[in-house]
Amino acid sequence: MTFLELSSLRKEFGAAVAVQDFNLQVEKGEFVSFLGPSGCGKTTVLRMIAGFEKPTRGRIIIDGKDVTALNANKRNIGMVFQQYALFPNMTVADNIQFGLKVAGADGGLRQKRIKDMLGIIHMEQFANRYPHQLSGGQQQRVALARALAIQPQVLLLDEPLSALDAKIRVNLRQEIRSIQRQLGITTIFVTHDQEEALSISDRIVVMNQGVIDQLGTPLDIYNRPQTSFVASFIGSLNVLQAQVVDRSAGRIRIDGQELTTGERIGSEADTVTVAIRPEAVSLNHANGHPNSISAAVDDIYFLGSVVRVRTKLKDQFLNVDMFNNPSMALPARGEQVLLSFAASAAKVL
Amino acid sequence: MVTQKRPSWLAWFWLLVAFLYLFLPLVAMVWSAVTSPRGFYLDAFTDVIAAPKFAETFLFSLRSAVFTILISALLVVPTTYWVQLRMPRMRPVIEFLTVVPLVIPALLMTFGLIRFFNSVRLPNDILLTNSNEGLYVMLLGAYVIISFPFMYRAVDAGMQAVNIRALTEAAQSLGAGWFTILFRVIFPNLLVAVLNGAFITFAIVLGEFTVSSLLNQPAFSPYMLDLSSRQGDQATALGIISFVLTWACIAAIQRLGRGRARVAAV
Ligand SMILES: Nc1ncnc2c1ncn2[C@@H]1O[C@H](COP(=O)(O)OP(=O)(O)O)[C@@H](O)[C@H]1O
Ligand SMILES: [Mg+2]
Numbered sequence: 007m008t009f010l011e012l013s014s015l016r017k018e019f020g021a022a023v024a025v026q027d028f029n030l031q032v033e034k035g036e037f038v039s040f041l042g043p044s045g046c047g048k049t050t051v052l053r054m055i056a057g058f059e060k061p062t063r064g065r066i067i068i069d070g071k072d073v074t075a076l077n078a079n080k081r082n083i084g085m086v087f088q089q090y091a092l093f094p095n096m097t098v099a100d101n102i103q104f105g106l107k108v109a110g111a112d113g114g115l116r117q118k119r120i121k122d123m124l125g126i127i128h129m130e131q132f133a134n135r136y137p138h139q140l141s142g143g144q145q146q147r148v149a150l151a152r153a154l155a156i157q158p159q160v161l162l163l164d165e166p167l168s169a170l171d172a173k174i175r176v177n178l179r180q181e182i183r184s185i186q187r188q189l190g191i192t193t194i195f196v197t198h199d200q201e202e203a204l205s206i207s208d209r210i211v212v213m214n215q216g217v218i219d220q221l222g223t224p225l226d227i228y229n230r231p232q233t234s235f236v237a238s239f240i241g242s243l244n245v246l247q248a249q250v251v252d253r254s255a256g257r258i259r260i261d262g263q264e265l266t267t268g269e270r271i272g273s274e275a276d277t278v279t280v281a282i283r284p285e286a287v288s289l290n291h292a293n294g295h296p297n298s299i300s301a302a303v304d305d306i307y308f309l310g311s312v313v314r315v316r317t318k319l320k321d322q323f324l325n326v327d328m329f330n331n332p333s334m335a336l337p338a339r340g341e342q343v344l345l346s347f348a349a350s351a352a353k354v355l
Numbered sequence: 356m357v358t359q360k361r362p363s364w365l366a367w368f369w370l371l372v373a374f375l376y377l378f379l380p381l382v383a384m385v386w387s388a389v390t391s392p393r394g395f396y397l398d399a400f401t402d403v404i405a406a407p408k409f410a411e412t413f414l415f416s417l418r419s420a421v422f423t424i425l426i427s428a429l430l431v432v433p434t435t436y437w438v439q440l441r442m443p444r445m446r447p448v449i450e451f452l453t454v455v456p457l458v459i460p461a462l463l464m465t466f467g468l469i470r471f472f473n474s475v476r477l478p479n480d481i482l483l484t485n486s487n488e489g490l491y492v493m494l495l496g497a498y499v500i501i502s503f504p505f506m507y508r509a510v511d512a513g514m515q516a517v518n519i520r521a522l523t524e525a526a527q528s529l530g531a532g533w534f535t536i537l538f539r540v541i542f543p544n545l546l547v548a549v550l551n552g553a554f555i556t557f558a559i560v561l562g563e564f565t566v567s568s569l570l571n572q573p574a575f576s577p578y579m580l581d582l583s584s585r586q587g588d589q590a591t592a593l594g595i596i597s598f599v600l601t602w603a604c605i606a607a608i609q610r611l612g613r614g615r616a617r618v619a620a621v
Contacts (some may be wrong), residue, residue, distance in 0.1 A: 058524055078527040085528040091521035095543040104539075105529030149525075155528060 007176050009034035009192050010055070015064035017050050024050045024214045028064070035190040039182065041201040042213035043239070048196045051213075055194065057081045073125040081245045084153030084191075088165040090145040098124070098148050099133040105156035123151035127186055143174040154189065161186070161193045167202065168242065179206050190316045196234055200240050204228060212236050234355045237281040244282045244312075245355075256349070261320035265297040268350030284327035286351035289315060289337070295346040303337045317343060318330055373422075381598070388591040399592035408578055410591070413600065416575035420560035423498040426554045427506045430499065434547065435510045436541055438521060453504040461501065461565040468493050469569075490570045497566045502559055506552035513548020554605050561601050 008031040015028040025047040032038050040048040053059040055066060057078030066074045073081055092101050092306045101237050102123050103116045111119075124130045127147040137145055145167055146173040153161060163182070167175045183206040187195050197203050203210050212220045212227060212235075220227060220236045230236035238245050239269040256267045258278065271278060288295070301317035301324060308330075315337065325343060328334065388399050438445050456464070472493060475483040483489035519541065526536045540577055542549075567574035575597065583590030 054527055056524075058527070069432055079530050079532055081528075083528055083532075085525065087521050087525065089521050091518065091525040093522060093525070093544070094517065095540075095546075104531075108535055110531045123469055152529070153527075236459070295551070 007034065008032070009036075009069055010194075011065075011067040012051070012055070012065070015051065015054060015066070016062045017047070017054060017059060017146070018062045023052075023216055028218060030211060030218070030221070032192055032194070034192055035193035037186055037193045037195065037206065037208045039201040039207040039210045040194065040196045040213055041200060041210050041239075042198065042219075044198055045215045047216040048213055049164055052085075052164050052196055055160065056085050056162055058085050077184050082156065082159050084156060084161045086146070086149045086153050086161075086163045086166045090137065090142070090149050090169075092145055092149055092152070094137050096135050097136055098129065098140070101137070101148055101152050102155045104152065109156065121153050122320060123155050126154070126188070127151045127181075135345050141174075142170050142317060143178055146170065146178065147181070150185070154185075154191070154262075156256060159192065161191050163193070163195045165196055165198065167303045168197075168199070176203075177191060189324050204240075212239065214239075224243055231355070233279060233280045233352070234281070237279075237353075237355055242284055242325060242327075246280045246282065246319075246322050246324065248278055249281045250276055250278060256354075258354075259350075260299070261322055263299040263319065265347045267352040267354050268348070269352055269354045275317060281353045281355055282324065282347060282351055284314065284325040287324070287347045289328065290344050295348050297349060297352065298344055300342055300347045301345055303339050303341045303343055305339060306336060315343075317345065381595075383496060384591055388588060388595060399586075399588040402586075403582075403589050403592045403596060406589075411599070412573050412575045412578040415573050416561050416563075417604070419495065419574065420557045422495050423502055424556050424609050426495060427502055427556060428510075428549050428552070431503065431510050432505045432542060432545060433537060433551070435507060435514055436519065436537070437507070439511075439514050440523060449507070453507045456500050456504055461497070461563075462569070464500065464567045465497060465569045468497060490572060494567060494570050494572050494574075497570075498556075498560050498563065501563070501566070502552075502556040505555040505559070506549075509552035509555070510545060510548050513545045513551070516548075517544050519544075542594045550608060553608055557605060557608070558568055558601055561597065561604075 010030075010032040012028055012030045015025055016023070017025040028047075028051055040051065042048055050059060052184075054061050057076060057080075061074065064074075066080075068083075083089070093104065094105065099120050102120050106116045106119060120133065121130075124133060125343060127150060128149060129144060132140065132144065132148075137148070140148065146169075149166070150163075165180070167178055170178065173180075179202055180211055182195075195203075195207065204227070207224055209221065209223055210227050211218055214235045220232045222230075227236065227240055231240060231243070235247060237243045237263070246260050248258040248260045250271055251259050251264060253271045256269065257264060258267060258271070258280065259265075260280065269282065299319065301319050303315060304318045304323065305316045307314040307316070311330050313328050313329070313330050313336065315335075317324050317326060324345065381412055389395055389397060400609065434449075469484060472483045472489070475485055475489075477486060477489060481489075484493075522540050522544065523536055526540050531539070562576055564576035564580065568577040568580075579590055579593050579597070582593060
């Protein structure tokens with residue numbers, strides 16, 4: 007059952023259109039990420055849900071109730087901001103109970119909720135600290151507790167981890183996800199980091215220039231990108247230009263070498279864009295794959311658990327990812343190699 | 356921000372010059388007030404403190420300063436907040452307005468005030484300018500105008516330092532209305548800035564002469580002038596005492612705000 011519904015949302019700032027024709031239905035308890043480059047309108051959509059921006063057009067419905075015209079302080083939505091935005095003049099406990107005090111909750115309930123929330127974020131011993139006495143990660147956890155303390159219908163997080171360093175970022179995103187599961191709260195999480203979105207979301211909304219480019223599960227988005235924007239934005243996909251040779255047989259030519267794609271070539275165009283995942287290509291190892299093309303090794307990058315070999319066809323580059331294996335023999339730069347992959351690995355966009 | 360370079364001897368030299376420039380007159384004042392042909396004496400000081408008008412006028416100015424600070428904080432903080440949040444394009448206009456009290460002489464402003472309010476009658480049919488309360492309100496009004504540039508600039512700087520937009524939105528999403536946001540979130544976090552404005556306002560009001568004397572109010576400065584025309588020694592002593600008292604009061608305000616200010620400053 008749809009819990010949060012955005013229908014035909016549009017937002018203009020003067021002559022500029024920040025968001026257009028945005029449609030989304032979120033289930034109760036679902037964790038949805040908005041993913042896209044900076045400036046694509048993620049924050050604007052979130053701020054419209056929160057009530058900080060009035061949509062130019064469209065409707066926002068929460069639990070069957072149209073809240074489009076409602077002020078932010080009447081919406082019962084929890085929000086966590088990128089810049090921690092804790093009240094500097096209040097202790098952790100006072101920050102957490104702020105919303106309850108505003109709502110006129112009695113002291114007993116407030117104390118209980120403070121205790122519960124501090125337990126959830128594992129910060130029981132920090133109740134009397136001030137924000138400036140906390141690390142960035144701790145501040146963001148308190149901000150989360152403060153937002154959750156009012157038991158909001160929807161939780162909104164706007165790049166909550168982007169000001170933190172890498173290690174804390176990974177830990178905290180898992181913590182956010184597990185708290186979200188535990189409370190079953192409907193959540194929208196904004197990020198420009200594809201790994202973050204892929205790792206914790208039920209569904210991902212990939213946005214580009216104010217519109218939804220693709221909406222799907224992380225696996226969908228990663229394995230079946232539907233536009234060249236999604237393909238190039240997600241992962242380290244190889245995106246290549248190819249000429250159509252035989253439309254019905256799915257034969258195309260890349261830099262003079264022919265290969266077969268798994269997909270039908272629908273359009274009448276002579277050139278198409280083809281996406282190939284770097285981990286779907288094997289190096290000097292035919293594996294029974296129908297597609298084999300030759301290329302020259304251009305460079306080799308060591309990425310820890312993965313080794314990326316950048317090869318050059320004629321004009322275009324194609325990355326090949328291999329698991330790091332101590333006994334593996336790496337090709338030398340400039341060496342000619344054979345690249346093999348399944349027909350289904352070459353996706354026509 | 357941290358520079359490793361040590362200040363050179365030249366910097367120390369100029370610092371010394373500035374220091375002497377500021378403090379030599381004070382030293383000279385103290386010197387002239389405590390010496391006489393008969394040698395060292397403190398009569399001028401004891402006489403001043405013993406005079407009933409001293410405490411009377413000083414307390415009058417003190418009270419006026421406190422009212423001025425309260426009124427201007429209640430006026431300036433919400434205004435500045437609103438401008439920053441909703442009408443950032445109005446900032447240059449407000450900034451221009453802050454210059455006006457500095458370029459219009461207090462004399463002209465007071466005449467303007469008197470002329471403007473001359474025809475205003477109180478509910479009991481007494482002319483505003485004929486009642487003592489009326490004149491006192493006008494005095495406070497003038498003080499608020501005079502201190503406005505300083506209070507505004509202090510508060511404006513304070514608002515730049517905290518992210519008021521994010522704090523406002525955080526409070527809104529937690530259900531808070533404007534009143535709660537203003538008095539539970541914005542004011543407490545601007546305490547340091549308001550205090551900074553308050554120090555200057557305090558010093559201005561305690562030393563203010565033109566308006567209080569034109570409105571015929573028993574303020575501290577006119578009393579000092581009156582005294583100097585009769586007893587020079589005592590006026591000098593009064594000057595020194597007022598200097599010390601002003602600093603003491605400012606130190607007291609600072610103390611008062613410090614505990615919470617340290618929290619809010621970060
Ligand atoms: N208050 C505003 N006034 C004018 N333009 C804005 C405003 N807020 C956002 N924009 C514009 O809308 C677009 C989307 O911004 P935003 O939603 O913040 O993107 P994102 O969060 O994805 O980085 C940007 O081009 C931005 O410049
Ligand atoms: Mg953003």
